[in-house]
Every structure is written in structure tokens, then in C-alpha cells.
Amino acid sequence: xxxxxxxxRYIAHIILWIGIAIVAFPVYLAIIASSQDNAVIANGQMxxxxxGHFFETYYQTIFVGTSGSTREPVGNMMLNSLVMALLIAxxxxxxxxxxxxxxxxxxxxxxxxxxxxxxxxxxxxVEVRIYPTYKIVADLHMLDSYAGLSxxxxxxxxxxxxxxxxxxxxxxxxxxxxxxDGAGPFRFFWDTLLPLSRTNMAALFVxxxxxxxxxxxxxxxxxxxxxxxxxxxxxxxxxxTTDALTEWPIVMATAVLAMLPPVFVVxxxxxxxxxxxxxxxx
Amino acid sequence: MQKQAxxxxxxxxxxxxxxxxxxxxVFFYWPALQAMIQSFLLQDAFGLSxxxxxxxxxxxxxxxxxxxxxxxxxxxxxxxxxxSSLSFAxxxxxxxxxxxxxxxxxxxxxxWPYAVAPPVVGVLWIFMLHPSxxxxxxxxxxxGVDWNPLLDGDQAAALIxxxxxxxxxxxxxxxxxxxLQSIPKSVLEAAAIDGARPMRRxxxxxxxxxxxxIFFLLVVNIVYAFFDTFGIIDTMTRxxxxxxxxxxxxxxxxxxxxxxNLGSSAAQSVILMIMVIVLTGIQFRFVERKVTY
Numbered sequence: 346x347x348x349x350x351x352x353x354r355y356i357a358h359i360i361l362w363i364g365i366a367i368v369a370f371p372v373y374l375a376i377i378a379s380s381q382d383n384a385v386i387a388n389g390q391m392x393x394x395x396x397g398h399f400f401e402t403y404y405q406t407i408f409v410g411t412s413g414s415t416r417e418p419v420g421n422m423m424l425n426s427l428v429m430a431l432l433i434a435x436x437x438x439x440x441x442x443x444x445x446x447x448x449x450x451x452x453x454x455x456x457x458x459x460x461x462x463x464x465x466x467x468x469x470x471v472e473v474r475i476y477p478t479y480k481i482v483a484d485l486h487m488l489d490s491y492a493g494l495s496x497x498x499x500x501x502x503x504x505x506x507x508x509x510x511x512x513x514x515x516x517x518x519x520x521x522x523x524x525x526d527g528a529g530p531f532r533f534f535w536d537t538l539l540p541l542s543r544t545n546m547a548a549l550f551v552x553x554x555x556x557x558x559x560x561x562x563x564x565x566x567x568x569x570x571x572x573x574x575x576x577x578x579x580x581x582x583x584x585x586t587t588d589a590l591t592e593w594p595i596v597m598a599t600a601v602l603a604m605l606p607p608v609f610v611v612x613x614x615x616x617x618x619x620x621x622x623x624x625x626x627x
Numbered sequence: 628m629q630k631q632a633x634x635x636x637x638x639x640x641x642x643x644x645x646x647x648x649x650x651x652x653v654f655f656y657w658p659a660l661q662a663m664i665q666s667f668l669l670q671d672a673f674g675l676s677x678x679x680x681x682x683x684x685x686x687x688x689x690x691x692x693x694x695x696x697x698x699x700x701x702x703x704x705x706x707x708x709x710x711s712s713l714s715f716a717x718x719x720x721x722x723x724x725x726x727x728x729x730x731x732x733x734x735x736x737x738x739w740p741y742a743v744a745p746p747v748v749g750v751l752w753i754f755m756l757h758p759s760x761x762x763x764x765x766x767x768x769x770x771g772v773d774w775n776p777l778l779d780g781d782q783a784a785a786l787i788x789x790x791x792x793x794x795x796x797x798x799x800x801x802x803x804x805x806x807l808q809s810i811p812k813s814v815l816e817a818a819a820i821d822g823a824r825p826m827r828r829x830x831x832x833x834x835x836x837x838x839x840x841i842f843f844l845l846v847v848n849i850v851y852a853f854f855d856t857f858g859i860i861d862t863m864t865r866x867x868x869x870x871x872x873x874x875x876x877x878x879x880x881x882x883x884x885x886x887x888n889l890g891s892s893a894a895q896s897v898i899l900m901i902m903v904i905v906l907t908g909i910q911f912r913f914v915e916r917k918v919t920y
Binding site: 354365367368378393443450453462467468473475477497499500512513562577580596608611619623 | 641647651656739759825857
């Protein structure tokens with residue numbers, strides 16, 4: 346190994362800890378703020394140490410919500426976010442894996458045309474087709490519904506591409522062997538291909554869950570009813586930056602609750618997360 | 628590339644692609660087509676009649692100084708976010724790549740902000756730097772800075788850039804670390820034997836070998852700054868004060884929302900589509916190159 350004298354190592358440790366502090370400070374502040382009294386925060390007198398209102402604030406946030414205009418309990422928003430995230434992640438994986446299976450293991454007219462049709466959706470993020478998509482969802486009477494929140498986002502070029510690449514590396518002998526055993530396309534998919542894809546599916550699930558949970562623009566457009574809003578939308582409705590009425594401890598508690606599930610997933614399933622991130626970007 | 632061993636079936640493959648195809652056609656291609664058609668139409672004030680106006684919406688758009696400013700602003704934001712986030716992440720990755728005790732812990736403590744949603748990033752940063760109650764604003768004012776991002780456009784822009792760059796550090800860090808770890812140690816050892824000091828080794832060996840990663844991340848960061856900053860902007864400044872933090876995506880959103888000009892909003896969407904196609908094109912060409920050499 347190249348020389349690394351002690352002094353340089355100390356510098357590296359120090360720089361990394363500074364980096365961690367910069368990255369963590371805004372979140373530390375949020376946790377602290379969620380345990381303090383609103384009047385103190387509003388005065389700009391917030392202390393950098395925890396206050397005594399921690400449980401009280403979280404109880405009110407989760408079960409009651411703010412006392413102002415949006416009286417929706419954040420617990421309900423989290424449930425909406427969870428349902429949406431799961432529908433998006435599972436939906437994307439399910440429809441992508443079967444499309445990839447068709448494209449790799451069958452020959453049929455328009456096979457490549459269909460593949461390209463799916464592939465090109467990479468270039469059509471929701472931001473470039475906001476209002477026409479909104480109109481279609483409205484025409485289909487899917488505003489304020491879980492179907493409206495998830496269905497339009499379920500197509501996935503990345504997932505289809507990933508499964509296609511993976512299936513191409515599966516040896517042909519496996520198919521021949523299971524055919525000798527009398528397996529048809531369903532049995533082969535279910536008994537052979539699906540178990541082999543487990544790690545890929547898990548890595549993809551981690552990334553797609555975070556992506557789904559963090560959706561913002563789309564739910565913002567199509568949810569009007571308070572009981573259908575996701576936590577990301579709820580938090581925006583709570584802050585009125587020019588208004589002194591913002592209940593900051595509750596806003597910060599909501600921010601913490603909004604971060605909790607995806608950050609937990611990243612930290613606990615770090616290996617799968619890194620794998621998923623690197624593979625979906627290829 | 629094609630599989631040799633396949634199944635024979637006429638209908639099954641269509642049934643398998645049908646769900647994805649249906650979603651893609653209904654929610655992607657149909658709206659995209661609608662946007663394109665709409666961008667050539669002009670609706671009268673009451674929405675009663677529409678007429679085909681060729682490129683009038685586009686021409687009007689480019690005559691509008693606000694649109695031109697939004698383009699420049701978006702590019703400036705992208706550049707500032709990419710450069711600041713990439714350089715800081717590279718510094719951290721170079722440090723974390725050294726054989727240090729606890730390097731796995733460092734990685735864990737640096738990658739989690741990837742999971743924080745853009746609107747939450749906005750809320751965290753506006754709270755920290757809020758003019759009247761922000762904890763850091765106190766220190767800024769003590770330093771003599773007249774800090775009020777809710778009134779001062781340049782300060783608001785700086786706030787957006789900082790917050791957006793903050794969120795992207797973890798992503799860039801992760802890819803830089805992977806890039807650094809794939810550089811063969813023997814090359815660095817050879818440079819060390821030749822007497823190159825660590826700083827020189829970094830600039831003459833590591834940095835050039837890292838250039839594919841840097842280029843890839845540059846494109847990803849620009850795409851991020853174009854699209855994913857929407858949530859940050861919407862919770863922090865809502866495009867203001869004035870229009871000083873209005874990016875292209877935010878403008879499409881507000882122009883269409885105010886129920887106003889559908890034709891103009893559609894034309895803006897189509898221009899964004901072209902930009903995405905160019906950016907993705909660049910990204911894929913690069914990925915292909917990486918595969919072949």
C-alpha cells in the first residue's frame with residue numbers, strides 16, 4: 346500500500362466528521378425543534394438542546410395534526426404514503442418482470458417495437474407532461490384515489506431493462522432442463538426464473554420504495570381531499586413561510602416522520618440499496 | 628443479443644406485456660402527444676374555440692423575457708448545484724477511500740440523505756435559515772449579513788442551491804467512492820515509487836482515471852437540478868421572491884396551474900421533453916462508451 350502517515354489519516358478523519366456534521370445538522374435541528382415549545386421557536390430563541398415536549402408533539406402530530414387549516418393527522422398521511430409507495434414499488438416490479446420475460450423468452454411480431462416503446466418512457470418524466478396526464482387521470486375518475494396516485498407511475502423502463510439484462514445472463518440449459526421436466530412457460534417462470542431474480546427484485550424494491558415514498562409533484566396535482574394527501578404534501582400545507590402561525594414543532598416532527606421510513610430502509614438494507622442504486626443507473 | 632432457448636406461444640407474450648404497454652400508452656404517450664398537439668393550438672379566453680396557430684406559442688414563449696430568464700436560471704442552478712455538490716462529495720470520497728478505521732460507518736453516515744424527499748429538504752433548510760427564527764440566521768446577522776431569503780432574490784437562489792446540493796452529496800459520494808475503489812492500487816503505487824506526492828498523485832493519476840465517473844455524475848446532477856428541485860423550491864420559496872427561484876419545471880407548473888395559458892404551458896413541456904431527450908442521449912452514449920473500452 347502507498348504510504349499513509351498518521352498525520353494525513355487524522356486529517357481524513359476530521360474532514361469526514363465535518364462532512365457528517367454538515368449532512369446531519371439540518372436533521373438534528375429538526376429533531377431538536379420537534380421537542381421544543383412553538384412560542385420559543387417563533388421568537389427565534391430556539392435552543393440547540395432537546396426540550397421537554399418530545400412525546401407530546403409526536404402524539405399530537407401523529408394522531409391529531411396541526412390545529413390550523415389542515416387538521417389531518419399525520420398518521421393517516423403516512424398510511425397514504427405507505428400504500429402509494431408499496432403500490433408503486435410492487436407494481437413496477439410486477440409489470441416489468443413479466444414484460445421482460447415476454448421480451449426475452451418469446452419471439453413475436455412487434456417484440457422490439459414494444460421494447461422500445463417501454464424504453465423511451467425514460468425520456469418522458471411526469472414533469473414534462475404534467476397537465477395532459479392530470480387531465481387523463483381526471484377523465485378516468487381517478488383523482489383522490491390510490492389508483493390515481495400509483496397507476497400512472499407504475500411503468501418502468503429501468504426495471505424492465507434491468508430484468509431483461511438479468512434474464513439474458515440466465516443459462517439456456519436451465520430452460521432446456523425444465524422443459525425436459527415438462528415445465529411450461531408459467532412453471533419455468535415461477536419455479537426457476539423468479540427464485541433466481543430474488544436479489545435483483547429486492548435491490549430494486551429498496552430503490553423503488555424510496556422513490557415512491559418521496560413522490561411529490563404527482564400527488565400534489567391529483568389529491569385535493571385532505572384525507573388522501575401523502576405526508577410530503579401534508580408538510581407543505583403546514584408551512585406558511587410568511588405567516589407567524591406555522592406550528593414549527595409539528596412541522597419538524599412531520600419532517601422527521603417523513604424521513605424515517607426511507608432513511609431506515611437505506612441504513613438497514615444498505616447492501617441492497619447500494620446494489621440497486623448502481624444497477625438502476627447503468 | 629437473443630436467446631436461443633425460447634418458448635413458442637402466439638398469445639401469451641402479448642398478455643405478458645399488456646399491463647405495462649397499457650400504462651405506457653395511456654399515461655405516457657397519450658399525454659405527451661396531447662402536449663405536442665396543444666402546443667400548436669391557441670384557445671380563446673373563454674375556452675370556447677381553439678385554432679391551429681403553428682409555432683406561435685413557441686415564438687411568444689421565446690419573446691417573453693421571463694422564459695429566457697428561467698432558462699438561464701435553470702442552467703445556472705444546475706451548474707452551481709452540480710459543481711458544489713460534486714466537489715464536496717469528491718473530497719469526502721477521497722478521504723473515505725483511505726484505509727481508515729470505521730470506513731463502513733463513515734459510508735453509512737454519509738449516504739442516508741439520499742432518502743430524504745426534496746420537499747422535506749426544503750422544509751429543513753428554510754427552518755434553519757428562516758429570516759426571523761432560523762438558528763443559522765442569527766449567526767449570519769451577527770456577522771453583519773442582511774439575511775432575508777424571503778425578500779432577497781439572490782439569497783433565495785443561494786438557499787435553493789445549497790439545499791439541493793446538500794441532498795445530492797450522498798449520491799455523488801457513493802458513486803465517487805465506487806469509482807475510486809475501482810482504480811487499481813498498482814497504478815498509484817507506481818506513481819508513489821516515481822516520487823509523486825499525494826496531491827500530485829491525485830491530480831495526475833486519480834482524477835483522470837475518475838473522469839468517466841465525473842462526467843456521468845455531471846449529467847445525473849444536471850437532470851436532478853432540472854427536475855428534482857421542484858419539491859425543494861415549492862416548499863422553500865414557491866419560485867419567489869419575484870421570480871428569482873423559478874426554474875423551467877416550476878414555470879410549467881405555475882403557468883398551467885393558474886389556469887392560464889394551456890398552449891404556452893404545453894409548448895414549455897415540449898421544450899423540456901427535448902432537453903430530457905438530449906440529456907438522456909448524452910448519458911447513454913457515454914454508458915455505451917464505458918462498456919466498449
